[in-house]
Every structure is written in structure tokens, then in C-alpha cells.
Amino acid sequence: MxxxxxxxxxxxxxxxxxxxxxxIDDLDLEIRQGETLGIVGETGSGKSMTALAILRLVPFPGxxxxxxxxxxxxxxxxxxxxxxxxxxxxRAIRGNKISMVFQEPGAALNPVxxxxxxxxxxxxxxxxxxxxxQARERLDTLLGDGNVAAAALRKPFWRWQRRVYDKxxxxxxxxxxxxxxxxxxxxxxxxxxxxxxxxxxxxxxxxVEIPDPVRVAADYxxxxxxxxxxxxxxxxxxxxxxELLIADEPTTSLDVTIQAQMLExxxxxxxDKGASVLFITHNLGVAAEVCDxxxxxxxxxxxEVAGVDQMFAHPLHPYxxxxxxxxxxxxxxxxxxxxxxxxxxxxxxxxRFHPRCPSAMPICQQERPKLKAVGKDHMVACxxx
Amino acid sequence: MxxxxxxxxxxxxxxIVGGVFRRPVGAVKAVDGVNLAIKRGQWLxxxxxxxxxxxxxAKTVIRLWKPTGGRIYFDIPDAVKAQIEALESGDGNNRxxxxxxxxxxxxxxxxxxxxxxxRRAQLVHQDPFTSLDPRMRxxxxxxxxxxxxxVLAGQAQETAVKDLLTRVGLSAGQLERYPHQFSGxxxxxxxxxxxxxxxxxxIAFDEPTSALDVSVQAQILNLLKDLKKxxxxxYLYITxxxxxxESVCDYIAVMYLGRVVEMGRPEEVFHTPRHPYASSLVAxxxxxxxxxxxxxxxxxxxxxxxxxxxxxxAFHPRCSQATNECHESDPVLEPVGxxxxxxxxxxx
Numbered sequence: 001m002x003x004x005x006x007x008x009x010x011x012x013x014x015x016x017x018x019x020x021x022x023x024i025d026d027l028d029l030e031i032r033q034g035e036t037l038g039i040v041g042e043t044g045s046g047k048s049m050t051a052l053a054i055l056r057l058v059p060f061p062g063x064x065x066x067x068x069x070x071x072x073x074x075x076x077x078x079x080x081x082x083x084x085x086x087x088x089x090x091r092a093i094r095g096n097k098i099s100m101v102f103q104e105p106g107a108a109l110n111p112v113x114x115x116x117x118x119x120x121x122x123x124x125x126x127x128x129x130x131x132x133x134q135a136r137e138r139l140d141t142l143l144g145d146g147n148v149a150a151a152a153l154r155k156p157f158w159r160w161q162r163r164v165y166d167k168x169x170x171x172x173x174x175x176x177x178x179x180x181x182x183x184x185x186x187x188x189x190x191x192x193x194x195x196x197x198x199x200x201x202x203x204x205x206x207x208v209e210i211p212d213p214v215r216v217a218a219d220y221x222x223x224x225x226x227x228x229x230x231x232x233x234x235x236x237x238x239x240x241x242x243e244l245l246i247a248d249e250p251t252t253s254l255d256v257t258i259q260a261q262m263l264e265x266x267x268x269x270x271x272d273k274g275a276s277v278l279f280i281t282h283n284l285g286v287a288a289e290v291c292d293x294x295x296x297x298x299x300x301x302x303x304e305v306a307g308v309d310q311m312f313a314h315p316l317h318p319y320x321x322x323x324x325x326x327x328x329x330x331x332x333x334x335x336x337x338x339x340x341x342x343x344x345x346x347x348x349x350x351x352r353f354h355p356r357c358p359s360a361m362p363i364c365q366q367e368r369p370k371l372k373a374v375g376k377d378h379m380v381a382c383x384x385x
Numbered sequence: 386m387x388x389x390x391x392x393x394x395x396x397x398x399x400x401i402v403g404g405v406f407r408r409p410v411g412a413v414k415a416v417d418g419v420n421l422a423i424k425r426g427q428w429l430x431x432x433x434x435x436x437x438x439x440x441x442x443a444k445t446v447i448r449l450w451k452p453t454g455g456r457i458y459f460d461i462p463d464a465v466k467a468q469i470e471a472l473e474s475g476d477g478n479n480r481x482x483x484x485x486x487x488x489x490x491x492x493x494x495x496x497x498x499x500x501x502x503x504r505r506a507q508l509v510h511q512d513p514f515t516s517l518d519p520r521m522r523x524x525x526x527x528x529x530x531x532x533x534x535x536v537l538a539g540q541a542q543e544t545a546v547k548d549l550l551t552r553v554g555l556s557a558g559q560l561e562r563y564p565h566q567f568s569g570x571x572x573x574x575x576x577x578x579x580x581x582x583x584x585x586x587x588i589a590f591d592e593p594t595s596a597l598d599v600s601v602q603a604q605i606l607n608l609l610k611d612l613k614k615x616x617x618x619x620y621l622y623i624t625x626x627x628x629x630x631e632s633v634c635d636y637i638a639v640m641y642l643g644r645v646v647e648m649g650r651p652e653e654v655f656h657t658p659r660h661p662y663a664s665s666l667v668a669x670x671x672x673x674x675x676x677x678x679x680x681x682x683x684x685x686x687x688x689x690x691x692x693x694x695x696x697x698x699a700f701h702p703r704c705s706q707a708t709n710e711c712h713e714s715d716p717v718l719e720p721v722g723x724x725x726x727x728x729x730x731x732x733x
Contacts (some may be wrong), residue, residue, distance in 0.1 A: 044597040225687055255434035256625065257684040260669035264683050282598065285671030308675045326603040327673050328632040333609055337600040340568060
């Protein structure tokens, strides 16, 4: 399988008053086409930051310090270097080719717009040409099947509309429609674009199994339950059929039965649309449910990457083992990881896990272990192997 | 083992007010007729989804809220309870009943009596980031219950605070610090120390680990285990994570929309659940083992609003087993095995 995203030597640092925080430290990771890659780790391990770095949305005072993120673009068939792209081209990728679902659906939606408006916005931004083409076709059918040109003559305003939509279909940022959109009254010429987007939105909502999608599209976020909101956010992320869907703890704020519905939905979406999914979670159970491969992060670094069966059956890194042992399981004595999470400001030298590691060696304190392959599709950063 | 906390037909409604005169127009039935007995030394796990009334139940039992109806007996001999029941069912001496209730029913207590009770029962809140006063030093936070209940003062109080904090795994050098200087796990330890201050017999935990990471969660759970053994405590432990409930609790009660739908020992409730809701809850829980992916039941729909619960069995709109009977009448908890109770007309 080909790589969809290839991250190499990625470093993200936060320049704070207290000092420099190494949020991500030389990360190497691939996301393959059509797979679900899970990133697992505790608070502050840098899992969300990895997702934000792919979208180049690292918040101030953070900075992507070095590295490269190569993204294979299906449409052009070429590889894009995301970290070197111009901002306007990056904006054309966000929400279009790479989209994201956030943890808190209530915070991801704007409370003063309806769900339908917010999903339409994505389509109006990234799918303008297709919408214009559809709007024109609909206009033609409305004008009658017969002689379109003759019918259009009788309705000069509709003729103008047709021309405007043709222009948008050719060039989404053409001058005339752009000017028109700023003039009251004439703005109505473009209303069919919105109508088309609205129709698409309803079908998107139906796709994520929302009952009564027409009503939900007209609802405001506060009128929906948490599970419904998360479905709407997923619909928004899927609106442009992205190649990569990043899900940052999408089920953390939901109940178990709703969570089960969501995981089912993610699995179906992946099968239907063939998108790759980057699934960030701290819940190992959820990772075991949905992921094909799992990457474990600790204090900004990768510990282990492996296929999901391999990871849960034969974990190699001491941190992965400890993490799995800390999950309460009936009939098993609860194991704790001694000590606290590594201090982000003054991380321990060498392997960052060594102060808490039961099998730490002298070399662990001095040198950072490199990620090395220890089997088919299994990589681990530890001196034990 | 005798029963320490005995909850009978407990109800807690929150009024919905409307109109110009703010008159009640309805009620959110957060807890609607719960029967629950917690034995001395038991670790009772209360599981359910958000909005099912777990927290309300705990806060009502601790008497942070006054119940709308029902009885709560805390450390009352069975003979007295039987006497009250007998007086209630027959129309015997009403004055005697009132005076007995006043003495024994926690639900009717007020003022000083509640305060005396709270010395013996404490609550640990869900979020350690909001349950500690950011402007108080931790030594004052832990000493506050001692001051309020006038248990200890002066030098003895200081030593007690120091002992408590070292007992929960913090060092005496951290006494002067403020809550923001601690991590989530440490803050939860402080909250636990505060709950232990008055040497209670009963502690209610409201999802104490839901804001914590897995490794820290394991530390806190182990601490709770040790404390329980050391001080002979009784726990009411609220959680929505079934794996935790199954691995630490002695007894499980599953709640749905203000009612207990199933009670039993964890191995029974989680391996042979009899209530359709409990069984789908078990099936929906993700287990860190990719081989167990198959055979899940995905429950359709969402939890209905407790302000307007469906008639009959509250679960029937989502239930695959539902029949006409479920629409019309309300099932009560009935024994289906050894110490195993289910409120369902068609148990699995």
C-alpha cells in the first residue's frame, strides 16, 4: 500500500515564558492509503499536536520547527510538501482533502448558525464549481426541455443567472460573480448555489444516519444532543470526500452506547469512501476497535508502531506494556506506572520513559533510542530490542 | 454483613418553572423510585450513561439535596426499619410513625442532624480541577472539614492533616501549596484526603477518575482499595466505565433514566446480564483486545429526556424485546438469581 502522508523528523516546539516545550520531537510516521491509524497516548504526549501539525494549525506560541510532511494528492497524482505550501493552497486542502473532527462537538460548531448553513459553508468554499454546474442544469430543466435559448430570452434575469453560473463553473473566483455577491439585490443571482449546497447537505446528513435530516439541517447546534452534534461534525468533515480524515478523540465526550454507534459509523465511512483515518484516542479499547495500525506516543516521541493485533497481543515497548496493564480488566491486579508523566519543560535525557521504566539500562539515560523495525510491520524505539 | 445505607423508593425531582409567576410546570425526574442497599464494607458500583441520575442519587444520599420522596436509612437496625414499614402499611399510630421517622429517616433530617450525619459520610467529586478552592492552600483545604465539624483543632489538627496527606501519597513539604501547583491525579488525592478527614464510614465517589489518564487512574484505584481495607470504609462508586466497575467493585447497580434496572455481583451482571439495557451496555464497551471486536449490539437511538420519560418501562423505545406490556406497566426489581435482581418483563 502506498503512503498517503509521510511525516519525517517533525519537531514542534512551544516557546513559552517558562522555557521551550518540545511538544513533538523528531517524529517519523506514515499514514497509508485506506487505513485507520490510531495514535494512542496520555495527556501531553503530543498526539493532538501531530494532527494539528499535519493541517499546519499549530497554535501560537507553538511552531513547526523542522521536518517534512509529504501528502499524496490523488487528484493531481503528485506529492505535496505540506510544510512548504503557500497559505492559500493550504487553505484549499484543509476541510477539502484533509479534514478534522474535534473532541468536543459543541465547541466545534458555531452556535449562531444552523447545522445546514455550517455544512453548506464547506461546500460553498471547496466545491463551488460543481455547485455552479448543478445550479445551471437545474435552471435549464426549469426553463423547459425544449429550446433553452428561446425560453431564456423570455426571462432575461434567468439568462443572466445562467451566464454567471457558467462563469463560476469555469473559474470559481471569476470577477463578475465576485462583484455581484457584494451588491444587494444582485446577490440573489447566486442564491441557487446555496440551494444546491443545501440539498447536498441534507444528503450528507442522511449519510451519517441522522434521522429527519431536513429538520436537523435547519436546527441550531443547541437543539441537538451530543451524539447528533458529533454526527453533524462528521458530516461536515466528510462533505468534500477527504482523502484523510483526522479524528481527535471523537468519542471521548460521548456515552458508551453512543460511542459504539460512532465507531460503527467510522468503520462504515471508511469502507464506503475509502478514506484514510487518523484516529487519536487515549482509550486503548477504542483503538483496538477501529484501528488497523496503532502508534503509541509518550512525551512527544513515538514509542512503538505496529498492526493492531500485534500491538495488543505482543507489545514490546515497556511503556506500551505498562499502559495496557494499567487498563482495569476484571480478574487482573491493577498495575500502575510509577512516577508521573515526563515534565514537558525539562524532559529527561535519553529515552524519555527511562525514569519510569522497570527495565531501564545505563544507556537509556544517555542516548535516545531510534525507532527500528523488529518484525513485519512492527517498529519500536527501545534498547531492549 | 449488616446494611449500612438503605435507600427505599428514593425520588428526587427538579422542578421546571415557567410563566410569569415562575410556577412549576413540570419536573425532571432525575431519580425516580430507587431501592438500593449498601452493606457495610461493600464497594458498590453504580453504572449508567450520562443523565441517568447517578450523580443525583449520590448527592441525595449524602444529603446535599433533600429528596422529593422515599426513605434513606443510614446505620439503622433492621428492627426499626421493619417497625416503620409496618406502621406505614397499616394505618396505625401516626404520631409514633412521625417520631420514628424523625429519629431514623435521613431523608427527613435537617440542620444539625444532617451535619452530624455528614461527619460519617463524605463525597468526592468528579472533577478535581473545580472541586478544590483555587485560593486555599491545601493544608487549609484538608483541614476545613475538621474545622466545620469541630473535630480537631490546633496542633492536633495540623498533625492530622499531615498524616492524611502522607497517607494519600503526598509529601508534607507540599502543605503550603495551592491546588494549581498539582497535577490532576494529585488533586484527586487531595480531594480524597479531604473526604477522609472526619473519619467517615461511608464515601461516595462521583466518577473520580474520569478526568484522569489511564496510568494515573490505576494509581487512584489502588489507593482507594488500600484505604478501604485500612479504614474499613464503605464505598458508593459512580462510574460510566464498566471495566473499572467490573474490576474493583463488589456489587453493581445499573441505572437507566432514574431507575435501577439491574443489580448483582459484577461477574453476573457483566457476563450474564439479564436486562436488555445492561447487556447492550456491556456489548458497547470497547475492550483493548482486537479479537473481541465481533458480535456487538449497537443500541439505536438515545437516552430520552428525564423530564418527559416514556410510559411504562423507560427503556422500551430502544429495546429489542419490548412488547405491549412494556408500554403499559412499569417493571419492578425482581430476583432472578442469587443476589441478582432485574427490572424487566422479559429478562434475557
